[in-house]
Amino acid sequence: MSWAWEYDPSxxxxxxxxxxxxxxxxxxxxxxxxxxxxxxxxxxxxHQGPSPRGENVLVPGGMFFCQVVPRHERVYLLQITAW
Structure with missing residues (x-):
């Protein structure tokens, strides 16, 4: 497995x-x-121990909430908010 990001749940x-x-x-x-x-x-x-806390990330035009899960080697994108 290698590191990647994906939308969760879709x-x-x-x-x-x-x-x-x-x-x-x-x-x-x-x-x-x-x-x-x-x-x-x-x-x-x-990886041992808990995964890092989820975080809000600002980008031009909005933000998104993501969660890094080292044992899955994934960055999960959970919500996108536009402004």
């Missing part, structure tokens, strides 16, 4: 109705978060 549920420009910004930032998590958790599946 892209339609999380990103449905969000402007395409916002979705592009969210996905670009999610790529950055994946690279950072991969560098921080070198052996994700062997």
């Amino acid at each position: 892209e339609d549920h999380v990103a449905g109705g969000a402007p395409p420009a916002l979705i592009a910004e969210v996905e670009k930032k999610a790529d950055e978060l994946v690279r950072a998590a991969a560098a921080l958790y070198l052996d994700g599946p062997a």
Whole structure:
């Protein structure tokens, strides 16, 4: 397995109705978060202890809430909010 991001529970549920420009910004930032998590958790599946807390991430045009789960080697995008 290798680090990646994904919408949870689905892209339609999380990103449905969000402007395409916002979705592009969210996905670009999610790529950055994946690279950072991969560098921080070198052996994700062997991670001991709790996962980091979820966080709100600001991007142009809105924000999103995500959760890093080292044992899954995933950054889960849970909610997108446009403004």
